[in-house]
Amino acid sequence: MSRIQSTFATLKQQGKTALIPYITAGDPHPKHTVDLLHTLVENGADMIELGVPFSDPMADGPVIQRASERALMHKVGLTAVLEMVKTFRLTNQSTPIILMGYANPIEAIGPKAFADRAKDADVDGVITVDYPPEECGEFVQELRSRDIDPIFLLSPTTEPKRVDLIVSQASGFVYYVSLKGVTGAANLDIVEVSARVAAIRKKTSLPVGVGFGIRDAATAKATAAIADAVVVGSRMVQVIEASTDDNLLDNVATLMTELKTAVDAATKSI
Amino acid sequence: MQLYDMPDARGHFGQFGGTFVAETLVEALDELRMMYEKYRHDPVFLAEFAHDLKHFVGRPSPVYHAKRWSDKVGGAQIYLKREDLNHTGAHKINNTVGQALLAKRMGKPRVIAETGAGQHGVATATIAARMGLECVVYMGSEDIKRQAPNVFRMKLLGATVVPVESGSKTLKDALNEAMRDWVTNVHNTFYIIGTVAGPHPYPMMVRDFQAVIGVEAKIQMQEMVGRQPDAVVACVGGGSNAMGIFYPYIDVPNVRLIGVEAAGHGLETGMHAAPLTTNSPVGVLHGNRTYLMQDVDGNIIETHSVSAGLDYPGVGPEHAWLKDIKRAEYVGITDDEAMAAFHGLCRTEGIIPALESSHALAHAEKMAKTMRKDEIILVNLSGRGDKDINTVAKLANITL
Numbered sequence: 303m304s305r306i307q308s309t310f311a312t313l314k315q316q317g318k319t320a321l322i323p324y325i326t327a328g329d330p331h332p333k334h335t336v337d338l339l340h341t342l343v344e345n346g347a348d349m350i351e352l353g354v355p356f357s358d359p360m361a362d363g364p365v366i367q368r369a370s371e372r373a374l375m376h377k378v379g380l381t382a383v384l385e386m387v388k389t390f391r392l393t394n395q396s397t398p399i400i401l402m403g404y405a406n407p408i409e410a411i412g413p414k415a416f417a418d419r420a421k422d423a424d425v426d427g428v429i430t431v432d433y434p435p436e437e438c439g440e441f442v443q444e445l446r447s448r449d450i451d452p453i454f455l456l457s458p459t460t461e462p463k464r465v466d467l468i469v470s471q472a473s474g475f476v477y478y479v480s481l482k483g484v485t486g487a488a489n490l491d492i493v494e495v496s497a498r499v500a501a502i503r504k505k506t507s508l509p510v511g512v513g514f515g516i517r518d519a520a521t522a523k524a525t526a527a528i529a530d531a532v533v534v535g536s537r538m539v540q541v542i543e544a545s546t547d548d549n550l551l552d553n554v555a556t557l558m559t560e561l562k563t564a565v566d567a568a569t570k571s572i
Numbered sequence: 573m574q575l576y577d578m579p580d581a582r583g584h585f586g587q588f589g590g591t592f593v594a595e596t597l598v599e600a601l602d603e604l605r606m607m608y609e610k611y612r613h614d615p616v617f618l619a620e621f622a623h624d625l626k627h628f629v630g631r632p633s634p635v636y637h638a639k640r641w642s643d644k645v646g647g648a649q650i651y652l653k654r655e656d657l658n659h660t661g662a663h664k665i666n667n668t669v670g671q672a673l674l675a676k677r678m679g680k681p682r683v684i685a686e687t688g689a690g691q692h693g694v695a696t697a698t699i700a701a702r703m704g705l706e707c708v709v710y711m712g713s714e715d716i717k718r719q720a721p722n723v724f725r726m727k728l729l730g731a732t733v734v735p736v737e738s739g740s741k742t743l744k745d746a747l748n749e750a751m752r753d754w755v756t757n758v759h760n761t762f763y764i765i766g767t768v769a770g771p772h773p774y775p776m777m778v779r780d781f782q783a784v785i786g787v788e789a790k791i792q793m794q795e796m797v798g799r800q801p802d803a804v805v806a807c808v809g810g811g812s813n814a815m816g817i818f819y820p821y822i823d824v825p826n827v828r829l830i831g832v833e834a835a836g837h838g839l840e841t842g843m844h845a846a847p848l849t850t851n852s853p854v855g856v857l858h859g860n861r862t863y864l865m866q867d868v869d870g871n872i873i874e875t876h877s878v879s880a881g882l883d884y885p886g887v888g889p890e891h892a893w894l895k896d897i898k899r900a901e902y903v904g905i906t907d908d909e910a911m912a913a914f915h916g917l918c919r920t921e922g923i924i925p926a927l928e929s930s931h932a933l934a935h936a937e938k939m940a941k942t943m944r945k946d947e948i949i950l951v952n953l954s955g956r957g958d959k960d961i962n963t964v965a966k967l968a969n970i971t972l
Contacts, residue, residue, distance in 0.1 A: 355871075356870075356871060357739065357871040357872040357873075358739065358744060358745075358748050358857060358858075358872055359748075360594070360748045360751045360752065360858070361594040361596075361752075361755065363752070364738070367738055371738075371739075374871060377869075379867070379868070379869025379870070379871060380869055380870065381868075381869065404856075405592055405855075405856040406855045406856045406857060406864070406866065406870040406871075406872070407869055407870035407871070408870070409854070409855045409856050409861075409870060410853065410855060410866060410868065410869060410870030411870070431594050432592045432593055432594055432856065432859070433592065434591060434592070434593065434595065434598055436582065436591065437590050437591065437592055454595070455594065455595040456595060457594075457595040457596040457598075457599075458596070459595075459596055459598070459599040459600070459758065460595055460598070460599065461599060461602075464598065464599075468595075479595065479596060482596055482755065482756060482758060482759075483596075483752075483755055483756035484752045484755060484756065
C-alpha cells in the first residue's frame, strides 16, 4: 500500500477529511521550502502538494504564476525540487508528498528517468496538469511500477465516459477541480461540487480530493463535509507572498490552524 | 492522389502534436474536433468560406515575378505569392475567416485570440466585427509597445485588447493568458488560435484553412510558367503561412520546401527563435509536443527576433514532423540579413514586405545566387511591412 493510500485509510477510520496544502517549491526563496514543509505538517497537513515551478503555468492563476516566477528567479527546477524532498525526508518519513506541475520539466528528463529520480527522492504522487490520460500511458506505467501514484484531475466539464477512463489510470486519489477556470478563482458552488463528487464516487472507490476555489475556513469546512481531501493552494501562496522572512512560518502556521480546525469540524455527509 | 495523410485521429504527427491540455479543456477540444470533422468537407461550409475569401479577403492573391530583384540578385527567378495584398495585410485573415465561420456554427458569441505582432489580432478583430462577435485579444505588454498601430487598429474594430504582464510579456505569454480565458469561459467562447500550434485539432485546422495559399500557387505557377517551382520558401514562427503554402506541395516531387526561422542576433549567440535549425530538444508546450527552446529543467527560454511574429520558442508540430522525415528543410536568417532583404525588395520592386516575410526573402536571395537563371524559387510573401515602419525607423535612428 502506498503512503497516500495508507494515509487515506487511517483518516477514514477516524472519520476525518485530509487537509492538503499546496506550496510552490522555491517560493519565496529555496532556503525556506523544507522549513515550510515541516511547518505545514506540524500544523495539520495530512499530505502536501509541492508545486514544481514552470515558466508557462497555463492552468494557474496570477497568484501561483507569481510564485513560479519567484522560484525561477532562484533557478529552482525539477532537480532542485527533488533535492528538497530528499532533505525533507531526512526527518519526515510519514507525510505523503505529491509533486504538482506541468509536462515539460518531466519531458526534459524523460518519463523513466523522472520516475527513477522521484522514487529515489521518496515522492508519493505526481499530478501533471497537461498530461491527460490519452497522452501519458507510458508515464503512468513508469510511476505505478514504482508505487508512485499518478493523480489525475477531473473537471466540471469531464464527461461521464472520460471519468471511467481517468479513474482506470489513476491511483492514490482523484482530484476534482471544483470550478471552470484557473487556480485561485473565487466562485466555488458547493451544491454543484457536492453533486459532482457524488457522481464520481459511483464510478470509483478511490478517495476524491477537491481543490480550486477553497479560500477560507468556511469553504474548507463545507468542502470537507463532502470530500476525502481538501486542497488549499492559492490562499496558502498568497499568505507566503504577503509574508517577510521573519513571519513567514508563523503566518503559514496560523492559516493552517484555521483550515485544520474548519476541516476537522466538518460533519461528514459521506 | 494525396499520399501524405497526417495527422492521425488524435492529432499526432509521429511523436509530435497531440492534446496536452488541462482536463477542463478536453471537452471543449472534443466538441471543436467533432464540429470541424463535420464541416471540413461540408459543401455549404466550404462554399461560404470560399465566398468570404473571394469577396472579403480579396483572393486569389496574385503570384508576381520579382524580375528586377531576381536580376539584381543574379541567379534563379524569384516569384512572390502576394499574401501581403490580402485584406488586413497578411495571410492571417484566411484562418480567422474559417474559424469564425465555425464559431458561428457552434453558437459561440465570443471569440478570443492571442497575438504577437498584432496581425492575427487584427485579423481576428476584423472578422469578429464582420460577423458580429465579441472579441478579446491578448497581447504581451512588450509587443503592445512595439506594435502600437496594430493595437489601435484592433480597438477601432471594436475589440478589447488585454495587455499581458506575465513572463516575457510576448507571444507565448499571450497564448498562456488566452488559454486561461478559454478554461474559464469555455461555455460561450471560441478560441481562434493564429498558428499551426496548440492542441489538436488546431494545427490541422489552421493548416487546412491556410492551404488555400498553396492550392492557388500551384494553379498560378502552372499558368505563368507551365511548371512548379524548384523550391518554395516561407518564414516560420509558429509556421502557419509556411504550412499553408507547403501542404499542397508535400506530395509534389522535386519541389524543395524550405522553412526560414529567425536567427536573431545569430544562432551562435543564443539570441534567436530557431528551435528547428538549432536542433532544440523535444518537449510539451501550449497543448502539443514539438521542438522547443528550453533550459535543462524544461523551462522555456526567452527568444529574440526583430520581427515579433517570429518571436516564439516552439514551432507547429507538423513542421517538426516534416523536418524529421526530411520532406522540408529549415534554416535561420539573422535580423541583419532580413533587414537587408527588406530594403532590397522595397527599392527594386516597390513592395514593402513584413519583417517576418523578409526572413524568407533573405534566404531566397542566398539560394538564388547558387542556382541557374532558369530555375524558380517561390517565396510566400506572407505580409506587408506597413506595421513595421516604426521598428525599421528606430533601427536606423530615425524619428518619425
